[in-house]
Amino acid sequence: MRVLFTTTALVAFGLAGAAHAEDSDLAALKAQIQALQARLDVLERQAAAPPAAAPAPAPAAAPIQTLPSKPAAEPIRWENSPRFTDPASGATFKLRGRMSLDAVDSTTERDGLADYHARQFRARQLFLGVEGQTGRWAYRLEGGAVSGGAWGWDDAIIEYKLNSQTSILAGNQKAASLEGLTSFKSTTFMERGAYGDLIDAGYTLALEVVRTGPNWSLWAALQGDSINKADVTGGFDPNQAVERSGATVRATWSPKLSENDRLHLGAWARRRDRGGETGFTYSAAANTAFRPQTSSGTTLLSTGAVGDGDTTLALEGAWVHRALSVQGEAARIRVDRIATSLSPTLGGDNFDIVTAYGAVSWFPTGETRPYNPNGSFGRIKVLHPLDKGGLGAVELAARYDYADLTDMAANTVVAPALQTGLGTAGIYRGVTLGANWYPYSYVRLTGNLTRAKIDNRNIAGSELDADVTVVQGRLQVEF
Numbered sequence: 001m002r003v004l005f006t007t008t009a010l011v012a013f014g015l016a017g018a019a020h021a022e023d024s025d026l027a028a029l030k031a032q033i034q035a036l037q038a039r040l041d042v043l044e045r046q047a048a049a050p051p052a053a054a055p056a057p058a059p060a061a062a063p064i065q066t067l068p069s070k071p072a073a074e075p076i077r078w079e080n081s082p083r084f085t086d087p088a089s090g091a092t093f094k095l096r097g098r099m100s101l102d103a104v105d106s107t108t109e110r111d112g113l114a115d116y117h118a119r120q121f122r123a124r125q126l127f128l129g130v131e132g133q134t135g136r137w138a139y140r141l142e143g144g145a146v147s148g149g150a151w152g153w154d155d156a157i158i159e160y161k162l163n164s165q166t167s168i169l170a171g172n173q174k175a176a177s178l179e180g181l182t183s184f185k186s187t188t189f190m191e192r193g194a195y196g197d198l199i200d201a202g203y204t205l206a207l208e209v210v211r212t213g214p215n216w217s218l219w220a221a222l223q224g225d226s227i228n229k230a231d232v233t234g235g236f237d238p239n240q241a242v243e244r245s246g247a248t249v250r251a252t253w254s255p256k257l258s259e260n261d262r263l264h265l266g267a268w269a270r271r272r273d274r275g276g277e278t279g280f281t282y283s284a285a286a287n288t289a290f291r292p293q294t295s296s297g298t299t300l301l302s303t304g305a306v307g308d309g310d311t312t313l314a315l316e317g318a319w320v321h322r323a324l325s326v327q328g329e330a331a332r333i334r335v336d337r338i339a340t341s342l343s344p345t346l347g348g349d350n351f352d353i354v355t356a357y358g359a360v361s362w363f364p365t366g367e368t369r370p371y372n373p374n375g376s377f378g379r380i381k382v383l384h385p386l387d388k389g390g391l392g393a394v395e396l397a398a399r400y401d402y403a404d405l406t407d408m409a410a411n412t413v414v415a416p417a418l419q420t421g422l423g424t425a426g427i428y429r430g431v432t433l434g435a436n437w438y439p440y441s442y443v444r445l446t447g448n449l450t451r452a453k454i455d456n457r458n459i460a461g462s463e464l465d466a467d468v469t470v471v472q473g474r475l476q477v478e479f
Helices: 002-019 023-048 194-197
Strands: 076-078 084-086 094-111 116-134 136-148 150-160 166-173 203-210 216-223 247-251 255-260 262-274 280-284 301-321 324-337 353-364 393-404 427-440 443-455 466-478
Touching: 094 136, 136 247, 194 301, 194 324, 194 353, 194 393, 194 427, 280 324
Parallel strands: none
Antiparallel strands: 076 084, 084 094, 094 116, 094 466, 116 136, 136 150, 150 166, 166 203, 203 216, 216 247, 247 262, 255 262, 262 301, 280 301, 301 324, 324 353, 353 393, 393 427, 427 443, 443 466
C-alpha cells in the first residue's frame, strides 16, 4: 500500500512539473505528498496492532422467579358421584349418600327368663345429602331412614372458615370421641359398641369452633338436643319446657413418628344438663343396631332414665404402623341422679359409670388407615381395586368392650325391685371379631361376630344375667 501511494504521488508530481513548472505549485504538491505519507503511516501502525478485544456483552438479566401457577379447578371431578366446581369462583357442589344393607342373627341366653332369638334383614341406613362451598361458607346436609324408622337428619351443618385452620360450625353435628367422629362409613366394625352407646356423643344441634394444625386439633362446642327431636313438653314439670344443654371441649395431638408410624393422643370433657326433659339413659347392647329397648330383647344393660345431668371425662389413643392399627378409648361418666322427690323409682345417689374398648386391625393387602387432621380416621384407599386387576383390600379386626354400671345403688324410698333400671345396671364384657373386604374405596362388605356376657345384680332373688351371640353382615355403598 505504501508503494502504491508513493507511485501515485510521483506520477502526479511529474505531470504537475511538466504542465506548470512553477515553484509555488511544486511546494503545494510536496505538502500534499507529506500529508498523504503521514496518513499512510498511521494506517500501517493500526494494521500491525493486535485486534482490539470485543466489548464484553452486558450480563443477561436474571430470570424473574415466579410461583407455579395454581392448576385450574376441574369443572367436574368424579368421587363416586360428580363434584361440580365453578372455575371462576371456586364454588363447589356434590351429591352424597350411602346405603347399608344388613343381615343380623342374635341369640340371648338369659337367667330367669326365656332365651331370646332375633333375625333381621333390613336397611341399616338409607341416606341422601348434599355438600358444597362458596367462598368462606360451606354446608353439609344429609339425612335418611335408619333401621326402617322415620326420616331423620344426621349432618345439617353450616360452616364459616375464618382461615385455613379455624372454622365456626352451626348445626346438627358431633364434637367428641375418636370413634364417634370417625364417619359411620369408615368405622372398622359395623357398630361402635357399648362404649359408643354409653357416652352418647352423637349428633346434637350445636355451635362449634374447630382449629386444626399439622398434628393437633382443638374443639369447643355449646350443645343442645338432636335436631330430630320434637319440641320439649317438660319431663317432670309440664311448665318447664327447657331443652337439655351441654358443653364439650376436646384436644388431640398426633405426631408422625416416622414415615410409617402415626400416633394419636386425645382427651375430651363434657358437661350436660337435662333441662326440663326426662333424665339421661345409659344403656348398651352387643354390637347391633337391631335391638328392642326392653328386657324382652337383647338389651339387658341399662340404668333407665336416671340422669339429671352428667360429667364425662375421656381419653383417646391410637397407633398406626403401615397396615397395622391399634385403637382404644376410656371414659368415666359422673352421673348426677334425679332426686327421689321427682321420681322415687328413678332417684337416688350420684354414681359413676366406667367404660372402655380396645381394638386392633390389620390389612394383609397392605392398606393403611388414613388419618384426618381433626383427629379421626377416613375412608380406606384401596391399593389394588378390582377394576385395576387387583383383589381389593382385606381387613381383619378384633375389639374388646367393657362397661361397669354397678356403682348405681338402690335408694331407700321404695323397694329395690321397684327401682327402674337397678336390675340391669350391671357389667358388660364383649369380644367382636370382624372382617372387611373393599373391592373399591367406596364399597365394603363386612362380617362381624360378637360374643358378650352381661352380669347383673341379684334383685329380690332375680338375676338377669345374659350371654349374647350376634352374627351379622353388611353390604355398604357410598358416594
